[in-house]
Amino acid sequence: MSEERDKTAGMPSSGDTVGTAGEAPKETAGTVEGKEQSGQEQASANAEPAAPAAPSSAEASAAPVVDPEREAKLKAAAEAREARAAAKAKAESEAVPEEPKAPSPKQPILDAAVGLIRTEVAEDAVEEAYINELNGHMPVIVVKGDRWSEVAALMKNHAALGCNYLRNVTGVDCETHMEAVYHLVSLESKQDYAIKIKTDREAPSVASATPIWATANWNEREIYDLLGINFPGHPDMRRIMMPDDWVGHPLRKDYEPLDPEV
Amino acid sequence: MKGLLKGLGVTFKSMTAKKVTTSYPDVPFVMPDRFRGIQHFEPDKCIVCNQCARVCPTECITLTGKANPDPEKKGKVIDTYDINFEICILCDLCTEVCPTEAIVMTNNFELASYSRDELFKDREWLDNNNRNVRQDNNNIGAPAAAKGGAK
Amino acid sequence: MIRTEELLLNVGPQHPSTHGVFRIIVKLDGEVITEAIPVMGYLHRGTEKLAEDLNFTQIIPYTDRMDYVSAMTNNYVLCHAVETMMGLEIPERAEFMRLIVMELQRVASHLVWWGTYLLDIGAMSPFLYAFRDREMIIDFFNELCGARLTYNYMRVGGVKWDAPEGWLDKVRDFVPYMEKKLDEYNNLVSGNEIFLARIKGIGQYDAQTAIDYGLSGANLRCTGVDWDLRRAEPYSLYNRFEFDVPLGKTGDCYDRYLIRLEETRQSLRILKQALEQIPSSGEVMGKVPRVIRPPAGEVYVRIESPRGEIGCHIISKGKAEPYRLKFRRPSFVNLQILPKLLVGETMTNLITILGGIDIVVGEVDA
Structure with a gap:
């Protein structure tokens, strides 16, 4: 099975530029691979299907049933999958030079905003x-x-953008850096934007948007509490969810709780 | 004054309306068939595929199997099967993925006990818990013609 | 000589009227509040951190428990987010079932709000009336998916079960019954002079404040801003149904009260239309791969829960578990205006204002 996965992962990248965040044609092969027979079972935590052909299973408890009939079926299924993946890879590499992706309908709005x-x-x-x-x-x-502060003020006050409603502030811990994502919407034109600000991991800090949108107040406190991103300019930067004397920032990927029982 | 009187009118009207109180626990509560109560486990049907333990969101199922004592048949037979009812949230995902319907929910919900030890239900107990077993399981893991093979 | 001092009072985490474990530290001068500091986190269960280890179907029971009064909308926001990421098609009957269930949930949630709000203010009987009717809705959900509060009903790609025999007819009978009851409740409370004296003019704010603070739901519409996500950014099948969005004028607690009651009535209207239009048979689960693995990317979807705009921001790296799952919880954001509203109010009005914002602490803390 693992060589199966490598094959799909190693397919030629379809030349994605920074243009899109969502396209991942390789992944659809990955989801198809997960199905052996049709039927919609609920996903299990492991990506591997329930019965890898090799009896080596990482779990301490029992490996599932293996009998010759199933082995043969599994082999046949694996071969069919390989054939499908290879065919798909070929189709991908052939199809790509033919048609570039059609520009998104919102591209002009994005360009206008970026230009502004x-x-x-x-x-x-x-x-x-x-x-x-x-x-x-x-x-x-x-x-x-x-x-960021100036861009935020521009997004709110400029007539063409007019994003008066801050919907959501999310902090993300990407392992190499941290990000804050602000989702804005303009109630009049119903146009929404997502603004990301990247910051480094050692001393993460993003200028606070609280002076511009009051919604950001508690959202940024929550991000500070759980992820450790500092927001200079925030009127009241202290922990909100965790107790005030908590050490560490729980939502970080490398968070080790002092007391694993808690 | 008028608003108050209108309100009082409603109150008096509902004094004469039908009562909806049930006298539980004197009258036992009959739950609809799909109710998710504590589980019932049939060891004979289990094929130790481990799906229930894997899908459990709180990881409260632990099970071990042993090789089938009958030398003719292949496969595993369940040896121990424990559900930790301190953390089971009765979400029903384990019954949904079980290919053989070995684990099903019942309609029993009276789980209160005086000590925490009783909340660790083992195979014996789950096997004997066969009152009010749920009929309509909508088991996505076992389409009608399943012969018990794990997916 | 008599000297007055400022009193620091804990409207403590254990309090019958704070709608959960929620604490407000109030500085009082006599009976007038000079400053209020909300403290939360008593119900923080780390859903977002837990979600990074679970695949999407396993997260659905966790979403139930965030806003436990309105669990169906929580289920839906997660399933909708994953389906948007994967571009899945939902069969029509499944979408209708989801909509019916969500609107029933809205009625139930507003009933809870109404009953508990009036109980906080001092009226005892509306609480029991509201819960009597909510029991009927909860019994419907019990028959449908086996649980009274934490349904775990929706799945990525559809719903788990189809309606059992006769269920839709029972819901059809429930709708006119509930409409009659709503008229009764209006008669009971909305004209009551004591009630009006307690509620009118309390907790007022204007539209610009509401937009600045990111309020949503009835809290935003009471100021006259017409922003209902079912209308403005339609999701599911809401653009097929006719319903009005009630708007307020003054932005005080009374407007919020009236708006929520009117929303209940409009939900019943949507229910009636949905029950007529639901296809009589069909799949309830779409074509979903066995392992739900959304493509790498991120998505932010939002729906209108009874409390406001609930949003789900998923960042996925192509695995079966999300890389980062963030819920934008309406109660959390709506609560930010509390310190501002409370300055200068009396203690009795604290409870009125807090109840009028309609929070569920499970959602405030996630």
Whole structure:
């Protein structure tokens, strides 16, 4: 099975540029691979199907049933899968040079926003801008950390953008860096944006958006509490969920609780 | 004053309405068939595929199997099967994935006990818990023609 | 000589009217509040951290327990997020079942709110009336999915069970009964002079404040801002049904009260239409791969729960478990306005305002 997975992972990348965040054609092969027979069973925590052909199973408890009939069936299924994956890989590599992806309908809105930011705030404020196609083509703009306050003020106050409603602030711990994602929407034009700010892991800090949108107040406190991102400019930066004397930031990927029982 | 009087009118009207109180526990509560109560386990049907333990969101099922004592038949037979009812949330995912319907829910919900030890249900207990077994299981893991092979 | 001092009072975590374990530290000058500091986290169960180890079907029971009064909408937001990421098609009957169940849940949730709010204010009987009717809805859910509060009903790609025999007819009979009851409740409470004196003009804020603080649901619509996600960013099948979105004018507790009652009535209206339009047979589960592995990427979906905008932000790296799962909980965001509203109020109005925001602490803490 593991060589199966490598094969699908090693398929030629379809030349994705920074243009899209959502496309992952390799993954559909991966989901098909998980099915041996049709029938919709609920997912188990392990990605492997219940009966790997090799009896070596990582779990301490019993390995599942193996009998010659099943072995043969599994082999046949594995071969069929390989054939399918190979055919797909071929089709992918052939199809890609033919048709570039159609531009997203929200691309002009993204370009307009990026243009505004570049002119009004600073030329280098925008690090990246792309359309998140999975999410209904939401424009995503990655903004440089030290320009964030000005960009935020621009997003709220500029007539064309007018994002007066901050929906959600999420902190993300990507292992190499940390991110804060702000989801904005304009109640009049119903246009939504996602703005990301990347920051490093040792001393993460993102300028607080509380002076601009009051919604950010507790959201940023929660992110500080659980992830450790500091928000200079926040009126009341202290822990909100965890007890005030807690050590550490629980939602980080490398968080080791002092007391594993808790 | 008028608002108060209108309200009082409603109150008096409902004084004469039918009572909806049930006198549980004198009158036992009959739960609908799909109710998710404590589980019932039939060791004979279990093929030790481990799906229930894997899908459990709180990891409260632990099981071990042993090789089938009958030298003719292949496969495993269940040896121990424990459910930790301190953390079982009666979510029903284990019955959903079981390919043989070895574990099903019953409609028993009176689980209170005086000590925590009684909350670790073992195979014996789960096997004997066969009152009010649920009929409609909607078991996605075992389509009608399953012969018991793990997926 | 008589000297007055400021009193620091804990409207403590254990309190019958704080709707859960929620603490407010109030600084009082006599009976007037000078400052209020909410303290939360007593019910923080680490759902977001746990979710990083579980695959999506296993997270569904956890979502039930966040906003336990309105569990179906929580189930839906997670399933909707994963389905949006994977681009799955949901069969029509499944979508109808989801919608019917969500609207029934909205009625039930608003009944809980109504009963407990009036109990906080001092009226004893509406609580029992509300719970009597909510029992009927809970019994429907019991027959449908086997649990009274934490349903675990929706799955990625559809719902778990189809309606049992006769269930839809029972719901059809329930709708006119509930409408009659709503009229009765209006007669009982909404004209009551004592009630009006306690509620009118309390906790008022204007539209700009509401938008700044990111309020949603009835808290936003009481100021006149027309923002209901079922209308503005339709999801599921809401664009097939006719319903009104009640708006308030003054932005005080009374408006919120009236809006929520009117929303219940509109939910019943949607229910009636949905029950007529539901296809009489069909699959309840779409074509879903056995292992649910969304493609790498992120998605943020939002729906209108009875409390406001509940959102689910999933960042996935292509595995069966999410890399980061964040829920935007309406009660958490709506509660931010509490310290601002409470300054200058009396202690009795604290309970009125807190109840009017309609929070569920399981959601505030996640």
